[in-house]
Amino acid sequence: MEESPALSVGPSKPHLEKLTLGITRILESSPGVTEVTIIEKAPAERHMISSWEQKNNCVLPEDIKNFYLMTNGFHMTWSVKLDEHTIPLGSMAVNSITKLTELNQSSMYSLPNAPTLADLEDDTQEASENQPEKPHFDSRSVIFELDPCNGNGKVCLVYKKGKPALAEDTEIWFLDRALYWHFLTDTFTAYYRLLITHLGLPQWQYAFTNYGISPQAKQWFSMFKPITYSSDLLTEETDSFVNKLDPSRVFKNKNKILIPKKKGPVQPAGSQKGPSGPPTTPKSSSASGNPVRK
Secondary structure, three states: OOOOOEEEOOOOOHHHHHHOOOHHHHHHOOOOEEEEEEEOOOOOOHHHHHHHHHHHOEOOOHHHHHHHHHOOOEEEEEEEEEOOEEEEEEEEEEOOHHHOOEOOOOOOOOOOOOOOHHHHOOOOOOOOOOOOOOOOOOOOOEEEEEEOHHHOEEEEEEEOOOOOEOHHHEEEEEEEOOOOEEEEEOOHHHHHHHHHHOOOOOOHHHHHOOOOOOHHHHHHHHHOOOOOOOHHHHOOOOOOOOOOOOHHHHOOOOOOOOOOOOOOOOOOHHHOOOOOOOOOOOHHHHHHOOOOOO
């Protein structure tokens, strides 16, 4: 099914205004914002949804079905104009039903011992009081990609109890580039509101992680504040995400003490092999381990 060309959202497209929850008017009235466009997509047919459910052995939640029956995917973008240059900035996207594909659990390479996502499974990540149990890369969970996030991670529709998967077992999670899971919402409707109210700003999903958005993204957040804007997102919390890597364990048996060597006396020009060769140290001093004194 072909997509319609990108269109500017305006009064002549009331259904698009309804789809975007009126966010286009806020963007178009913001200083510096230009080229607010949306790629209009035809509704998905019911047999496409039924075919997807049968193929994947999963039942889609009603709110996702209703979304696809209104529009087979969603893609809205906007740009900013800085110093006579137009820079693409905001992007809001939901994959079409045909691109709602299962997160690949097979090997990236056709080698017998090549690693898979299931090899990264960490059973130590249990559910906490404030966080539900994280999705699993193995058959315990079924994961579909909703939004590729322009390469900054993946927003996923997660079935928590494997196949056959029921609609009531779904949640929306964010998988960051380090393959850590972060809970977003219980339903697609709640996630869609987050997507719209964060204006599609770069890396907005990282506002729901322990380590937050990047310094560059904070600048955009300051300029174009999301509707759900909180000043806490722009504060520096250096201890919110601590690298648990223990260098002493990683580099054990490699911690040799290196004794710095001082430069030896300058050799006569005739004894050097080349004009730019470094000064050499006598063998007797290097064998004893003591630097040569001037």
